Amino acid sequence: MKRIYLDYAATTPVDPRVAKAMEPFWNENFGNAGGLYEEGRRAKEALTKSRETITKLIGAKPDEIIFTSGGTESDNLAVFGVANAALQVVARAVVSPSSKSDFGTPKKSDFFPGDLVVGQPSGVKPHIIITKFEHHAVLTPCEQLAKEDFDVTFLDVGENGIVDPEDVRKALRPETVLVSIMYANNEIGTIQPIAEVGKVVKDFRMAKEQILKDLASPTGVSTRNFSAEKYPCLSKFDTETFGKQYPYFHTDACQAAGYLDLNVNNLGVDLMTVNASKIYGPKGVGFLYKRSGVKIKPQIIGGGQEMRMRSGTENIPLIVGLAKAFELAQAEKDSETARLVPLRDYFISEVMKRIPKVVLNGHTTKRLPNNINVSILDIEGEALVLYLDSKGISFSTGSACTSESLDPSHVILALGKPYEFAHSSMRFTLGRSTTKTDIDYVMGELPKTVEWLRIVSPISVDMNASGMSHPEAFAGENLRVKAKSKSYKPDVLLK
Amino acid sequence: MKRIYLDYAATTPVDPRVAKAMEPFWNENFGNAGGLYEEGRRAKEALTKSRETITKLIGAKPDEIIFTSGGTESDNLAVFGVANAALQVVARAVVSPSSKSDFGTPKKSDFFPGDLVVGQPSGVKPHIIITKFEHHAVLTPCEQLAKEDFDVTFLDVGENGIVDPEDVRKALRPETVLVSIMYANNEIGTIQPIAEVGKVVKDFRMAKEQILKDLASPTGVSTRNFSAEKYPCLSKFDTETFGKQYPYFHTDACQAAGYLDLNVNNLGVDLMTVNASKIYGPKGVGFLYKRSGVKIKPQIIGGGQEMRMRSGTENIPLIVGLAKAFELAQAEKDSETARLVPLRDYFISEVMKRIPKVVLNGHTTKRLPNNINVSILDIEGEALVLYLDSKGISFSTGSACTSESLDPSHVILALGKPYEFAHSSMRFTLGRSTTKTDIDYVMGELPKTVEWLRIVSPISVDMNASGMSHPEAFAGENLRVKAKSKSYKPDVLLK
Numbered sequence: 001m002k003r004i005y006l007d008y009a010a011t012t013p014v015d016p017r018v019a020k021a022m023e024p025f026w027n028e029n030f031g032n033a034g035g036l037y038e039e040g041r042r043a044k045e046a047l048t049k050s051r052e053t054i055t056k057l058i059g060a061k062p063d064e065i066i067f068t069s070g071g072t073e074s075d076n077l078a079v080f081g082v083a084n085a086a087l088q089v090v091a092r093a094v095v096s097p098s099s100k101s102d103f104g105t106p107k108k109s110d111f112f113p114g115d116l117v118v119g120q121p122s123g124v125k126p127h128i129i130i131t132k133f134e135h136h137a138v139l140t141p142c143e144q145l146a147k148e149d150f151d152v153t154f155l156d157v158g159e160n161g162i163v164d165p166e167d168v169r170k171a172l173r174p175e176t177v178l179v180s181i182m183y184a185n186n187e188i189g190t191i192q193p194i195a196e197v198g199k200v201v202k203d204f205r206m207a208k209e210q211i212l213k214d215l216a217s218p219t220g221v222s223t224r225n226f227s228a229e230k231y232p233c234l235s236k237f238d239t240e241t242f243g244k245q246y247p248y249f250h251t252d253a254c255q256a257a258g259y260l261d262l263n264v265n266n267l268g269v270d271l272m273t274v275n276a277s278k279i280y281g282p283k284g285v286g287f288l289y290k291r292s293g294v295k296i297k298p299q300i301i302g303g304g305q306e307m308r309m310r311s312g313t314e315n316i317p318l319i320v321g322l323a324k325a326f327e328l329a330q331a332e333k334d335s336e337t338a339r340l341v342p343l344r345d346y347f348i349s350e351v352m353k354r355i356p357k358v359v360l361n362g363h364t365t366k367r368l369p370n371n372i373n374v375s376i377l378d379i380e381g382e383a384l385v386l387y388l389d390s391k392g393i394s395f396s397t398g399s400a401c402t403s404e405s406l407d408p409s410h411v412i413l414a415l416g417k418p419y420e421f422a423h424s425s426m427r428f429t430l431g432r433s434t435t436k437t438d439i440d441y442v443m444g445e446l447p448k449t450v451e452w453l454r455i456v457s458p459i460s461v462d463m464n465a466s467g468m469s470h471p472e473a474f475a476g477e478n479l480r481v482k483a484k485s486k487s488y489k490p491d492v493l494l495k
Numbered sequence: 496m497k498r499i500y501l502d503y504a505a506t507t508p509v510d511p512r513v514a515k516a517m518e519p520f521w522n523e524n525f526g527n528a529g530g531l532y533e534e535g536r537r538a539k540e541a542l543t544k545s546r547e548t549i550t551k552l553i554g555a556k557p558d559e560i561i562f563t564s565g566g567t568e569s570d571n572l573a574v575f576g577v578a579n580a581a582l583q584v585v586a587r588a589v590v591s592p593s594s595k596s597d598f599g600t601p602k603k604s605d606f607f608p609g610d611l612v613v614g615q616p617s618g619v620k621p622h623i624i625i626t627k628f629e630h631h632a633v634l635t636p637c638e639q640l641a642k643e644d645f646d647v648t649f650l651d652v653g654e655n656g657i658v659d660p661e662d663v664r665k666a667l668r669p670e671t672v673l674v675s676i677m678y679a680n681n682e683i684g685t686i687q688p689i690a691e692v693g694k695v696v697k698d699f700r701m702a703k704e705q706i707l708k709d710l711a712s713p714t715g716v717s718t719r720n721f722s723a724e725k726y727p728c729l730s731k732f733d734t735e736t737f738g739k740q741y742p743y744f745h746t747d748a749c750q751a752a753g754y755l756d757l758n759v760n761n762l763g764v765d766l767m768t769v770n771a772s773k774i775y776g777p778k779g780v781g782f783l784y785k786r787s788g789v790k791i792k793p794q795i796i797g798g799g800q801e802m803r804m805r806s807g808t809e810n811i812p813l814i815v816g817l818a819k820a821f822e823l824a825q826a827e828k829d830s831e832t833a834r835l836v837p838l839r840d841y842f843i844s845e846v847m848k849r850i851p852k853v854v855l856n857g858h859t860t861k862r863l864p865n866n867i868n869v870s871i872l873d874i875e876g877e878a879l880v881l882y883l884d885s886k887g888i889s890f891s892t893g894s895a896c897t898s899e900s901l902d903p904s905h906v907i908l909a910l911g912k913p914y915e916f917a918h919s920s921m922r923f924t925l926g927r928s929t930t931k932t933d934i935d936y937v938m939g940e941l942p943k944t945v946e947w948l949r950i951v952s953p954i955s956v957d958m959n960a961s962g963m964s965h966p967e968a969f970a971g972e973n974l975r976v977k978a979k980s981k982s983y984k985p986d987v988l989l990k
Contacts, residue, residue, distance in 0.1 A: 003533065010530055011808060013522035026777070027508035035505055035891055036877060037884035038498065069564030069779065072797040072807035137797030137806065144796065277808055282521070284564065284779055284810030299794065301639065302567045302632030311632065312567035313506060313772055315779030318813075382531060389532035396530060 004438045006395040008278075008370055008431030009186055009255060014321070015280035015432075021324040022282065025317035033314040034303070043316045050323035057330050058272070058289060059263040066288045066309045067319050071254040071275035073300075074288040075137035077310070078250040078271045079128075079180060081296030083145050086126045086177045086246070088297060127151045127176040131163050132414035133187075135252055138180050139410070151175075157414050161190035161362040169200045173233050174208070176247040183256035183267075187398065187411040187427055188362030189371025191260065194251050198268020201249040207231055208244045248294055254278050254286075258329045259337050259369055270294050274326065276318070280432065281325025285318035340369035340430050347372050347428065347439050354447040357463055361412055361425055370430040375412065375421040377461045379453040384426060387453070391445045395428045420461045499933045501890040503773075503865055503926030504681055504750060509816070510775035510927075516819040517777065520812035528809040529798070538811045545818035552825050553767070553784060554758040561783045561804045562814050566749040566770035568795075569783040570632035572805070573745040573766045574623075574675060576791030578640050581621045581672045581741070620646045622671040626658050627651060627909035628682075630747055633675050634905070646670075652909050656685035656857040664695045668728050669703070671742040678751035678762075682893065682906040682922055683857030684866025686755065689746050693763020696744040702726055703739045743789055749773050749781075753824045754832050754864055765789050769821065771813070775927065776820025780813035835864035835925050842867050842923065842934050849942040852958060856907055856920055865925040870907065870916040872956045874948040879921060882948070886940045890923045915956045 025046065031039025033047050051062045068074045130142050132154045146152040153171045157163050163181055172179075179201055184191045211234060250271035253262055258279045264272055271294065275286030290296060290309070302311035344367075352358055357377040376384065381397030388395065398409035408422035415421075428442075520541065526534025528542050546557045563569045625637050627649045641647040648666045652658050658676055667674075674696055679686045706729060745766035748757055753774045759767055766789060770781030785791060785804070797806035839862075847853055852872040871879070876892030883890065893904035903917035910916075923937075 005534060007527070007530055007532070007534075010527040010535075011525065013525040016522065019521045026514045027511065030506065030508040031889075032502070032505040035502055035889065036880045037502070037889040037891075039500060039502075039889055040505075069568070070807050070810075073564070073795050075797065076795050135797065136799070140796045140799075140806070282810075282812065283808055284813050300568055300571050301635045302570065302630065304631070311635070312565050313778055315565075317777065318779050385531045394526075394530065394532040394534055396532075 001392045003392045003394060004441060005433070006393065006428040006430060006438075006442070008434075009189070009368075009427065009429035010396055011277045011283065012280045012431060014282055015325060015328060017328060018281050018321050018325045022317045022321040025320055029316070031316075033316060034305070043314070046316050046320050047314050050319045053323040053327055054287060057262065057326060059265045060289055061292060063307055064290055064292055066290055066306045067314065067322075068286050068288055068310055069284055069315075070277065070286040071135070071252065071273055072137040074273035074275065074286045075135065075252055076141055077288050077296065077299050078273060078290075079138055079141040079145070079178065080299055082178045082248055082250070082271070082294075083126070083128070083141075083150060084297035084299075085295040087149060124175050125149055125151045127153065127173050129153045129155060129168060129171045129176060129179045129247070131155045131157050131181055131192075133157050133161065133185055133411040134180065134182055135186055135254070138182070138250075138252055142180075155181075156416075157190075159415050159417075160366070161185060161188050161411075161415050162366060163192050163197070165193055165196040165200050168197050169204070169231075172200075172204050172231065172247065176204075178250060179247050180250040180252070183251045183253040183260065183262075184368050184371075185362070185411060186255050187409060187425070188373040188415075189255070189368035189429075190362040191256070191366050191368065192251075194267045194269065198249055201247055202268055204231060204247070205244065207234060212244050245293070245295070255368060257326065259333050262330070264289055264291070271296075276322040276325050279325045279329040282318050282321045285315060285322045287322065336432065337369045340434070343430055343434060343436060343439060344369055344372055346436065347430070347442075348374070350439070350443045351446070354443060355450050357461070359417075359421065359463070361415060361417070361421070368429075370434075372428040372430075373425060374428075375417070375425045376450055377420065377424050377463060378457050378459045379424055379450060380457065381424055381426060383453055384449060387449050388442075388445060391449075393442055393445060395426060397426055398422070420459070496887045498887045498889060499936060500928065501888065501923040501925060501933075501937070503929075504684070504863075504922065504924035505891055506772045506778065507775045507926060509777055510820060510823060512823060513776050513816045513820045517812045517816040520815055524811070526811075528811060529800070538809070541811050541815050542809050545814045548818040548822055549782060552757065552821060554760045555784055556787065558802055559785055559787055561785055561801045562809065562817075563781050563783055563805055564779055564810075565772065565781040566630070566747065566768055567632040569768035569770065569781045570630065570747055571636055572783050572791065572794050573768060573785075574633055574636040574640070574673065575794055577673045577743055577745070577766070577789075578621070578623070578636075578645060579792035579794075580790040582644060619670050620644060622646045622648065622668050624648045624650060624663060624666045624671060624674045624742070626676055626687075628656065628680055628906040629675065629677055630681055630749070633677070633745075633747055637675075650676075651911075652685075654910050654912075655861070656680060656683050656906075656910050657861060658687050658692070660688055660691040660695050663692050664699070667695075667699050667726065667742065673745060674742050675745040675747070675766075678746045678748040678755065678757075679863050679866075680857070680906060681750050682904060682920070683868040683910075684750070684863035684924075685857040686751070686861050686863065687746075689762045689764065693744055696742055697763055699726060699742070700739065702729055707739050740788070740790070750863060752821065754828050757825070759784055759786070766791075771817040771820050774820045774824040777813050777816045780810060780817045782817065831927065832864045835929070838925055838929060838931060838934060839864055839867055841931065842925070842937075843869075845934070845938045846941070849938060850945050852956070854912075854916065854958070856910060856912070856916070863924075865929075867923040867925075868920060869923075870912070870920045871945055872915065872919050872958065873952050873954045874919055874945060875952065876919055876921060878948055879944060882944050883937075883940060886944075888937055888940060890921060892921055893917070915954070 029039070029042045029046065031043040033040060033043040051065050054065050055062050068077060126149070128142055128145065128150055130138055130152065142152045155163055155167050155171060168179060179197065181192050181194065181197055183194050207230065248270040249268065251267065251269045252273045254273060254275050255278060256262065257274050262272070270291040272289040273286065277283040296309070298309050300311055305311050305314055348360060351374055355376060359375045361373040361375060385395065385397055408419050409425050412422035412425045524534070524537045524541065526538040528535060528538040546560050549560050550557050563572060621644070623637055623640065623645055625633055625647065637647045650658055650662050650666060663674060674692065676687050676689065676692055678689050702725060743765040744763065746762065746764045747768045749768060749770050750773060751757065752769050757767070765786040767784040768781065772778040791804070793804050795806050800806050800809055843855060846869055850871060854870045856868040856870060880890065880892055903914050904920050907917035907920045
């Protein structure tokens with residue numbers, strides 16, 4: 001049976017052109033890039049070329065690209081890297097022998113100029129801003145940091161799934177060290193206003209810098225007042241307490257890399273995550289763009305590869321594959337966008353037309369060209385996945401990255417929707433092989449499957465009801481009966 | 496020109512059988528193992544099968560294998576994972592509201608039974624034991640920890656490059672949380688007595704456990720005295736202070752995997768690092784064996800893959816390649832050993848016979864079948880590499896993993912040899928393609944190249960001199976003249 005794969009946001013097949021580019025590096029040019037001899041030099045050359053390919057596409061310099069094992073590692077490196085570099089300064093502050101007291105204010109001379117000095121001395125924790133619907137590779141590290149030495153603001157994203165740059169501005173504090181907002185959401189595909197947030201972050205840094213200049217000059221106070229009016233939190237800004245280089249701005253661009261412009265200067269980002277497995281490249285490789293001068297603490301250390309930022313023998317075949325996949329993705333992004341947007345909108349309108357009680361999750365147009373995410377109420381997401389799978393259709397419920405968990409999608413919940421909407425959210429993501437014929441086939445199977453599943457479902461949600469997120473919201477006088485009946489077993493569908 | 500590659504310890508080509516095993520997973524079975532549909536299930540199945548293949552070969556259980564991006568990540572996960580898990584308990588101790596004072600002794604009930612409780616309360620830091628010549632992926636994390644909250648013992652390895660299990664026993668302390676000793680050294684190939692060290696560590700843990708039992712019983716003190724006699728450090732052993740599950744024992748088996756038995760029960764290890772790129776598998780993938788119950792803090796977090804121990808989409812093609820490579824390596828280890836040992840010994844004896852002032856580094860027989868490491872005195876290692884490269888021979892000076900650095904090999908220094916021996920150490924590592932003809936070709940080129948390089952060298956070391964490690968040791972009345980002469984330029988050799 002021909003299969004219709006509609007989970008391109010989970011992972012993509014490797015483009016044959018990418019596989020071909022990797023081919024010579026398995027057992028022909030297999031050298032360790034650290035070797036001085038020919039095999040090593042050839043490996044190093046491939047590494048350098050791959051780095052250059054990427055830097056050109058994003059407007060960066062070669063030493064600003066750190067190759068990693070993928071999106072999760074890059075995201076972790078951005079978050080933990082910035083956080084731990086900031087903490088190192090904190091530690092210096094706390095243990096400083098010249099401190100006034102055990103926890104008194106350390107002297108300016110104890111620190112690098114402009115360094116962050118927070119923690120016990122002032123009782124202020126370094127601060128991070130992210131959205132509520134970041135990928136788990138950013139969210140989980142931030143949740144962990146929030147339990148340790150950091151304050152984290154989890155921004156709302158509104159019912160459309162788009163963060164408001166004004167909310168970022170309001171959340172900024174003198175001690176904010178990192179703002180991390182994904183470029184496009186992996187579940188609902190909504191595109192975030194990264195360039196606008198980039199401007200907000202830059203403006204805030206400039207305000208801090210201006211105040212520092214004013215403090216250094218005996219006369220200049222007007223600008224300080226101006227900046228403090230715009231950013232009230234800066235009115236008590238203290239050079240000895242907070243570093244002017246912060247906050248850094250990071251974006252996870254994994255889902256965006258196939259469709260959007262990734263020029264770091266246009267976006268105004270200091271750190272950017274990209275991986276290969278979402279853009280028809282191999283799994284297990286990605287990069288973190290890190291603007292020169294941005295301080296991170298390396299997370300994987302040893303031989304000192306990647307400018308000491310990420311140790312381990314350089315994975316030349318996969319790095320070559322990443323560069324090739326990224327090059328192709330960026331070259332074809334406009335034509336793919338033009339081809340997929342009508343298919344996406346056709347899919348959405350057909351689903352809405354053919355199936356009752358369906359809600360589109362995320363903004364209607366400010367979303368990736370390949371993303372359809374709908375809550376099909378009253379049905380069990382996993383059952384629909386398994387049933388359509390038997391008809392040759394692959395898609396996912398919530399995010400495939402966390403499907404081992406039965407927790408409802410944190411992304412749908414972040415839109416302010418009740419648990420029932422999260423539990424019944426389905427993600428169909430189109431890709432290079434998707435055609436209108438594929439979608440028509442899906443439309444032939446999906447509505448009747450939903451109808452059948454609803455017959456056997458014990459749940460009937462009132463789409464406009466409030467308080468839907470507790471058992472009373474389920475319209476089941478015979479809920480328990482149905483839930484116990486044999487027909488309500490997803491796995492029966494596979495037989 | 497045919498090339499003779501003699502740097503198999505740096506990295507190996509991918510075996511065609513491994514490349515073939517990976518092939519279907521690029522764009523045919525490309526699914527995300529988190530997907531519930533067919534592509535996902537097939538990926539999951541490949542993952543499960545690979546895990547099983549490995550567990551069978553090392554005598555482990557499937558949930559004891561954590562796939563990573565390679566040796567460095569696995570080593571880091573072992574060291575930082577154990578260290579940070581131990582510190583979490585420390586943190587709980589320090590912040591405990593029921594503490595007697597800010598830094599007073601917390602109550603037993605505040606902790607998990609048997610947990611480590613060290614740090615400020617007792618002023619005792621958690622302790623780690625490694626050797627001086629561990630791979631940088633273990634050494635650097637330990638150096639970092641030593642600057643932070645840990646005490647680290649760096650054991651000597653003697654002039655033969657083999658650690659004495661008795662030294663490990665003597666170094667053990669009640670607060671030791673980790674012993675990490677590589678199975679075979681990556682530079683000099685010496686094989687460490689891992690099984691014996693495993694017994695020492697186990698015996699120490701049993702002594703602690705016995706004392707705990709005795710403390711719980713009002714009568715049993717004899718065993719305590721016995722244990723305390725054997726391990727004087729345990730005489731003040733306190734249940735509330737040090738956990739009985741520690742120390743864990745980790746071994747980096749990357750270099751050993753192609754030649755030695757890796758059964759974790761025979762070795763008595765709790766954690767073991769293996770990667771693919773040293774055993775004819777792909778770069779960028781490895782695993783960490785973690786015995787059930789061993790507590791580590793995950794280092795890369797997010798989607799919760801690999802039993803929550805290592806997040807990121809599972810890299811199925813490379814994991815399949817790793818399993819295949821490991822299976823082949825273990826199946827062929829005895830025949831390869833039998834084939835390579837005579838070649839290795841032939842190489843060593845020919846070098847010693849044909850070139851004066853050569854010293855073999857490491858034990859003569861307790862070394863990997865493929866490793867030759869010699870200090871060829873009075874010559875510039877890099878020059879020899881480049882010159883022989885032009886003759887089609889590839890090998891490395893020191894460890895390729897760190898060849899971007901010009902620091903002398905820490906491994907040769909750990910043998911107690913002076914800087915001059917470290918600077919002139921050369922590593923030739925044989926592999927599946929190596930023949931006697933290859934070695935004869937090398938013997939045709941190597942001696943005359945060394946002779947020529949010695950003529951242009953400003954250095955002449957007295958092999959038996961003491962105090963060789965400072966400028967006076969160089970026997971150059973005209974040292975400065977020669978060093979400034981044009982003939983003393985390695986790059987001139989390439990022209």
